[in-house]
Amino acid sequence: MERTFAIIKPDACKRNLAGKILAKIEEKGFRVIAMKKIAMTRKQAEGFYAVHRGKPFFDSLADFMSSGPCIVMVLEKENAIAAWRTLMGATNPANADPGTIRKEFAQSVEANSVHGSDAPETAEYEIKYFFSALELTA
């Protein structure tokens, strides 16, 4: 079993899409280990996306991620990291496959509704950024 970190981003929370996105996650057999709704400050969003600091989209991305509440989650399944990336779809919704969350819900390459870790090391960092050990016992 593998764990990954997921976010339902502010654009999706604002449009009341969290339930529909969670239904897809559960249909695919992920177990939700932990979940909470949070509103990130600009600094917290910058810290989360520190790997993208210096890129042309960084400032706008940090503004977007701190523009409203998010739902952060830890998901468990066999090959959870790859499986969640597949269900999310491509970063740019214009390139996302039919049936993916980004194809169905994303508004733009920035407001693309969901986040997912891209490797075991990033999953570990991202889970620890938002959840304590005590919150990961379910």
Ligand code: UDP
């Ligand atoms: N992003 C953006 N413009 C770009 C590339 C990325 O606004 O040209 C945003 C988008 O919200 C994306 C996030 O930055 O989800 C992180 O980018 P990454 O390349 O890690 O994409 P992801 O892993 O989310 O598919």
Ligand code: MG
């Ligand atoms: Mg990424």
